[in-house]
Amino acid sequence: MNKHQSRAVEKIQKDFSAGAEEIKDEITLFLSPDTFIPAIKLLRDQYGFDMLILETAVDYWPQLEPRFHLVCRLWSMAENDILGVRVPLKGNFPSLPTLTVLYPAASWFEREVWDMFGIKFEGHPDPRRLIMPYDWEGHPLRKDYPLGYEEPQFTFNFEKVAAHKPHPKE
Amino acid sequence: MGIVTTKLEDLVNWSRTRSMWPMLFGLACCAIEMMSAQASSYDLSRFGMELMRASPRQSDLMIVAGRVSRKMAPVLRQLYDQMPDPKWVIAMGDCASCGGVFNNYAILQGVDEIVPVDVYVAGCPPRPEGLIHAIISLQEKVKGEKLNRWS
Numbered sequence: 001m002n003k004h005q006s007r008a009v010e011k012i013q014k015d016f017s018a019g020a021e022e023i024k025d026e027i028t029l030f031l032s033p034d035t036f037i038p039a040i041k042l043l044r045d046q047y048g049f050d051m052l053i054l055e056t057a058v059d060y061w062p063q064l065e066p067r068f069h070l071v072c073r074l075w076s077m078a079e080n081d082i083l084g085v086r087v088p089l090k091g092n093f094p095s096l097p098t099l100t101v102l103y104p105a106a107s108w109f110e111r112e113v114w115d116m117f118g119i120k121f122e123g124h125p126d127p128r129r130l131i132m133p134y135d136w137e138g139h140p141l142r143k144d145y146p147l148g149y150e151e152p153q154f155t156f157n158f159e160k161v162a163a164h165k166p167h168p169k170e
Numbered sequence: 171m172g173i174v175t176t177k178l179e180d181l182v183n184w185s186r187t188r189s190m191w192p193m194l195f196g197l198a199c200c201a202i203e204m205m206s207a208q209a210s211s212y213d214l215s216r217f218g219m220e221l222m223r224a225s226p227r228q229s230d231l232m233i234v235a236g237r238v239s240r241k242m243a244p245v246l247r248q249l250y251d252q253m254p255d256p257k258w259v260i261a262m263g264d265c266a267s268c269g270g271v272f273n274n275y276a277i278l279q280g281v282d283e284i285v286p287v288d289v290y291v292a293g294c295p296p297r298p299e300g301l302i303h304a305i306i307s308l309q310e311k312v313k314g315e316k317l318n319r320w321s
Contacts, residue, residue, distance in 0.1 A: 132276065133241045140275060148275025153268075166283045168247075 004079045008047040012039050028084035033096040036087050040074070044102055049074035049083060055099060055109035057117045061143045066090040068119060072099070095120035116141035179317050186230075186256065187309040189218040193229035193253065195246075197236030200263035200295045204235045207298035217305055226252040231308075232285075233301075237265035238278040250285045258312070260304050261287045264294045 009027050012018050016039045019030035031039050043049045054073040061067045068089040075082050087096065098121040099106035110121045111130040118139040121127070128134060138145060153161040192214075196204050208214045208222065223229040226249045238246055250259070261281050264270035267290040269279035281287065288311060291304040 131241075136240075146275075149273040150269065150279045152273070165279075168282075168284050168286055 002079075002081070004047070004076075005081055005083060008043060008049075008083070011047075012042065015039075015042070023084070026082060026084055028086055031085060031087050033087060033089065033094070036085075037097050037099070037102070040072070040085065040099065041102055043074060043083065047076070048078050049076045049081070051075040051077060052099065052103035052105050052109070053082070055106050055113065057113045057119055059117060059141065059143045067092070068094060068117060070096070070113070070119065089119065093118055093120065095122055097122050098124045100124060115139070118142065175317050179315070183313050183315055187218075187312045190231045190258070190305075190308075191229045192219050192222050192231040192233050193226050193249070194222045194224050195232055195234050195249070197234070197238065197242070198265070200235035200266070203295040203298055204233060204262065204301065207301045212298035212302060214302070214305070217302075217309075219305075226250075227254065229253060230257050231260065232257065233260045233262050234266040234281045234285075234287075235262040235295075237270060237272055238281050238284075239276055240278060243278050243284050246281070247284050258288045258308055259285050260289045260291065260301075260308060262291045262301060262304070263296055264292060266290075267292065270294060 005027060009020055009029065012029055013020055016031065016035040018032075018035065018039065021028050021030070029039070040049075051074070052072065053075045054071065056071050058069045058071060059067060060069065066088040070087040070089060072085040072087075073082060074085065089096065096119070098110060100110065100121075101123070107124070107126060108130060110124055111126065111128060113119050114121065114124075114127060115129040115131050116139055129136060132140065140148075151157065151161050196202075206212065208219070219231075226232075230253065232250060232253065234246070250257070259281075261267045265272060265277065266281045267287075269277055271294070273279070278284065289304045289308045291300050293300050296304075
């Protein structure tokens with residue numbers, strides 16, 4: 001952790017009472033949904049973290065509570081520095097303010113997170129699904145979503161699987 | 171009378187097989203093999219498929235090359251519907267035939283869930299010679315079409 005990062009991390013920890021962990025030479029800040037936007041605004045304006053590299057989520061069901069962690073990675077081009085931010089979210093359908101007000105690149109990241117995990121972003125300009133069809137139900141990357149596979153069709157269960165296969169009417 | 175219809179069948183089927191125009195429908199990795207089959211070393215032009223039309227209105231063979239996701243399926247069906255009769259479909263590769271390695275919620279388990287397929291080609295991806303074998307099998311199939319079954 002170099003001096004620039006340590007200054008930024010200390011300030012955020014002091015102002016927003018955030019936790020910080022060092023994972024493999026990189027600092028990860030743990031914020032809450034209320035302090036999420038102000039802290040990142042501070043990082044962007046004062047400490048030069050001007051690029052959002054990644055915004056995804058992780059589902060830790062059923063091992064951990066809170067279940068979802070929103071993961072962001074911020075990059076500072078001037079200082080060649082990367083910083084991780086995690087927001088633990090409670091509940092099965094959490095919501096938090098959108099990051100598009102600070103970084104326009106967050107738009108598609110947040111659409112993907114909504115599509116795959118069901119985490120809603122308030123104030124998002126285009127809240128549609130990104131990967132699945134627009135009228136899909138369910139959020140596929142959650143741990144309690146079924147795999148959705150089709151049984152392999154061997155000779156002994158050929159008819160049973162063939163009965164369920166959809167066919168075009170022509 | 172039988173002679174006339176036989177000769178007519180032969181003529182029409184011959185002309186259909188010898189100038190089938192494929193529609194560009196390369197979705198994923200199989201498209202690379204389709205492109206290499208079209209290129210100079212394994213030439214598809216010698217079978218009459220000189221050009222691959224991008225427009226479905228001007229083609230009569232749809233080579234579905236690659237995995238079809240659930241989001242792409244209505245698009246594929248719409249393009250198939252836009253092709254004029256007579257039309258044939260070759261499902262190229264494992265993903266178009268049966269879902270391939272992707273046995274999950276997002277990939278169609280075989281393109282024959284939405285369009286009727288004439289020839290399936292196995293392989294991941296099939297070699298260009300495999301695709302050419304499929305085209306020749308399709309030509310054999312078309313040669314056997316009868317007058318009263320023409321669409």
